Amino acid sequence: MEQPKDATEATKRALAEFAKTLPPDNGADFELVKRGFIATIPDAKVLNEAGHAVWDMGTFAFAGEGCDCPDTVNPSLWRQAKLNSIHGLFEVTKGIYQVRNFDLSNITFIEGDTGYLVIDPLISAEPAAAALALMRKHRGDKPVVGVIYTHSHVDHYGGIKGVLSDEDIEKGLRIIAPEGFLEEAVSENVLAGNAMGRRATYMYGALLPRNAKGHVDAGLGKTVSMGQVSLVPPTESISVTGTKIVVDGIEIVFQVTPDTEAPAEMNFYFPQFKALCMAENCSCHLHNIYTPRGAQVRDAKSWSWYIDEAIDLFAKETDVLFASHHWPRWGSDAAVAFLKKQRDLYKYIHDQTLRMANHGLTPLEIAEALALPPTLAAEWYTRGYYGTLNHNAKAVYQRYLGWFDGNPANLHKHPPVEAAKRYVDLAGGAAALLERGRSAFAKG
Structure with missing residues (x-):
């Protein structure tokens, strides 16, 4: 492979101009991402049975906290990369713990009467097992009493065999998922799996060297792990918002959110902890309405509506908000402010895209014209580290009007x-x- 080149003068100028558009950084996110830290393992390095690394944060040490932004990297992405470099076991609140940056997603442990309820067991078994071992080392050697899949993307179920044994699975240990989970997981990851896999290689920069001229960060997390992936079907499905269940003394109230960040997804609330899990419906960035790896276009209007419903259902009683990626928000006011701006972000993109489409603009014209209002642009957690305004606008257009832009010359190119x-x-x-x-x- 040809070695990456230095930044051109044009690139340096463009990045310097872009840096002027960024909001002030008061360091608050760095305080949040470190809050509750308990322990980690060196470089979060995880090996498979053959001794090969399936996850190694040491390869991203060049973009750690305290490292200055080079002229080859967008300064906003560099900041996100530093936040995503902080790994280990963290206390979210007494009884709820997360292991972050052992994979693209977070794995969460809820302490029950006798064991741990696991939320989203990562992509691969090996990092999930390492996370469980870290939890047991610092919080007690207890069994897993159940698993929740928040939604139908592989980074939220693929590592299931790292936290459950074959015996656990055979005896039907509780695995809880939103209605339609299995169908959507198979449809999205199997039927078009070959094409998605190839495209994901480009999307996540898997072939790039890990340095300041190559793969720096994936925005949603560092990158994807390369271990054993499995799909174990759920034992029970949640189909109705307001459903309440108890697992090992842990009460859970569910909100079903179909056709949001995933076709089958759900948020849920833990009354005894006053903790709200927003799955992947809210993260510390602008998400994809259309993912470049390929998938059905997501419904930005529905996405926004379900965030609004979560505010109505749970926000007043929430002391801490956590999710399947990134770091939590503590305090009801902070949680509500975060939820409202995430809600408004997707609704704004949806509404403005349709407004311009109805005025006759094409997808390319809309994507170039769309800009966030100051109230949304002022937040770091509305910035495009994973999704972008440009391609999300095209996604909204596609959902309503398809790929054809109305120009006959583009109908059969x-x-x-x-x-x-x-x-x-x-x-x-x-x-x-x-x-x-x-x-x-x-x-x-």
Whole structure:
């Protein structure tokens, strides 16, 4: 592979100008991400049975806390990378614990009467097992009494065999998921799995070197683990908002949120802990309405509506809000402020995209014109570390109007090779095209 190059002068200028648009950083997120820290393992390094690393945060040490932003990296992404570099076991509140940055997602442990209820056992078995071992080392060697899958994406169920034994599975230990979980997990990850896998390789930068000229961060988390992935079907499904169950003395109140961040997803509230889990419906960034790895376009209107419903159902009684990615928010006021702006973020993108579409703008025109209002742009947790305003606007357009932009010339376009031949001819031949291309690159 060709080695990455230094930043061009045009890149340096562009990043310097972009830095001027960022909100002030008072360090509050760095305090939140460290709050409740208990312990970790060196570099969060996890090996498989063959001795190969399936997860190693040491490979991202170049982007750790205290490292200055290089001129090859967007300064906003660099800040997110530093936040995502802080790993280990954390106390969310007494009785609720998370292991963060042992994989792309978080694994959460709730202490019951006799054991641990596990929420979202990561992508791979090996990191999930390492997280459980860390929990047991510091909170007691107790059994797993149940598992909750928040939704149908692999980073929330694939590591199940790291926390449950075959015996646990055979005896039907409780695995709770939203209605439609199994169908959606299979549909999204199997039917189009080959294509998604290839595209995910590009999306997550899996082939790039881990350095300041390559793979820096995935925004949603560091990257994806490379261990054993399994799918164990749930033993019970939640289909109705307001459903209450008890697992090992832990009371849970569910909110079903279909067609939001995933086709099958749910939030839930723990009354005895006054803790709200928002699954992946709220994270410390702007999420994907359409994921570049490929999936059905998500319903931004529905997504916003269910966040609003969560505010009505749970926010007044919430002392701490946590999620399947990133770090918690403590205090009812902070939780409500966060939820409201996440709600408004997706509704704004939805409404403004449709407004401009109804005025006759094409997807490309809408994507270039759309900008967040100051009240939303002022927050770090509304920035596009995973989704972007540009491609999310196109996603909303696609959901309502499909891929066709209304221009007849784009209804039946030439495939890439044929189009390329015509562009070369139009430019006056290959030599002329290369010369103009190099000139354009030099200008940035």
